[in-house]
Amino acid sequence: MKLFPCGHATHPRWRMAAALVLEQLRARMAQPEYASAPTLGLLYITDHYVNEARALLDHLSGELPGVTDWSGTVGVGVAANNAEYFDQPGLSVMLLDVPADQYRVFSGVAPLPTHRRNGGFAAHTALVHADGHTPELAQLLAEMAARTDTGYLFGGLSASRTTSVQFAVGGDGNMAGQGGAGGVFDAGLSGVAFGAGVALVSRVTQGCQPVSALHRITAAQNNLVLTLDDKPALDMLLDTLGVSLESDPQPALRKVRATLAGLVDAGEQPRGQRRMGHFGTDTRVRHIVGLDGLRRGVALADAVQAGMQLAFCQRNAAAARADLMRICAEIREELSPEELALAPDMPGRHAAPQTQRRICGAIYVSCSGRGGPHFGGPGAELHIVRHALGDVPLAGFFAGGEIAHHHLYGYTGVLTVFADSE
Structure with missing residues (x-):
């Protein structure tokens, strides 16, 4: 081509x-x-x-x-x-x-x-x-x-x-x-x-950076996450953000609106980069669309089920730039193999350069x-x-x-x- x-x-x-x-x-x-x-x-x-x-x-x-x-x-x-x-x-x-x-x-x-x-x-x-x-x-x-x-x-x-x-x-x-x-x-x-x-x-x-650990959804109904690691999901969200709906509701709601949820399917092994606060490619980010104070649940813009994993996250421009540069580097590396390889039957000598794509x-x-x-x-x-x-x-x-x-x-x-x- x-x-x-x-x-x-x-x-x-x-x-x-x-x-x-x-x-x-x-x-x-x-x-x-x-x-x-x-x-x-x-x-x-x-x-x-x-x-x-x-x-x-x-x-x-x-x-x-x-x-x-x-x-x-x-x-x-x-x-x-x-x-x-x-x-x-x-x-x-x-x-x-x-x-x-x-x-x-x-x-x-x-x-x-x-x-x-x-x-x-x-x-x-x-x-x-x-x-x-x-x-x-x-x-x-x-x-x-x-x-x-x-x-x-x-x-x-x-x-x-x-x-x-x-x-x-x-x-x-x-x-x-x-x-x-x-x-x-x-x-x-x-x-x-x-x-x-x-x-x-x-x-x-x-384009988002996790602000919590990766939790397991232990109870859910349709798009409502009820418990994370057997604890009320809403309480886990508020603890992660360090806010309270009872004592200071308006600032708390502003922080919740700026927060999203990263989901990994049940039974799927996490892939990609998770160190240093980065999501892997298996994570799908969804909006938080509501809070259920009675059942202490968190509603997401996607269906959820027990066994899935969830991490709360927020948009982060610096993390997005770094991750974009990372995938570009991975693509370059995949298309540009080692230029010189040792000839298998000639120790100390090099084979012809491999073709770069x-x-x-x-x-x-x-x-x-x-x-x-x-x-x-x-x-x-x-x-x-x-x-x-x-x-x-x-x-x-x-x-x-x-x-x-x-x-x-x-x-x-x-x-x-x-x-x-x-």
């Missing part, structure tokens, strides 16, 4: 933004190190353009007839390799140089097959865009993961203050059966499944609660990624929730890079 052409722009008028992006794409496609005839496009828009989503997709498809497949969605912000357009008109496009037999665009009207048929396409991983209001979304993500060989999904939930849209066009124009949708959808799941021949590396970065492009999906000034200034989050990985092609969006593995996360970033050998 060659480098993926990408382009991004902001303008009050979508046609002007599209013209600027097309100019960038064509300029890169003319350069020898970039792909000259990619067929798969990723399209991310901010909600300022959502009413023109159909016209925008049709315009880009008409101007780039060689790009026969499109996927993407809307966010309150979009990401590029050196900038973010947050809470303003924005457009980010990347064209992937992926063999046509190594990907499939899917949606509700053209779902990913459950089983491989007659030696046909087999999904290895999948980029998923989803509407957060879709019923039983967690179960749908688990089902989608089961349709891939690895069970690994990456992506995020559409985020819009008006209509949420997704783009999904496969083949020459529209998918068979999508009718008047024209490649623009407003519910369910869509995305791109990739075959085993597409090399990618994906990591999750957390180049990053052809990257997709970054970050929580809408992390964008803007949370990292210290506009575009600071993307500058960290660029400083760590270099000036690689990148597109993405700021989501209403992030998807990684088969889980739905919050206040996280999901960075996925496509690699090649050179």
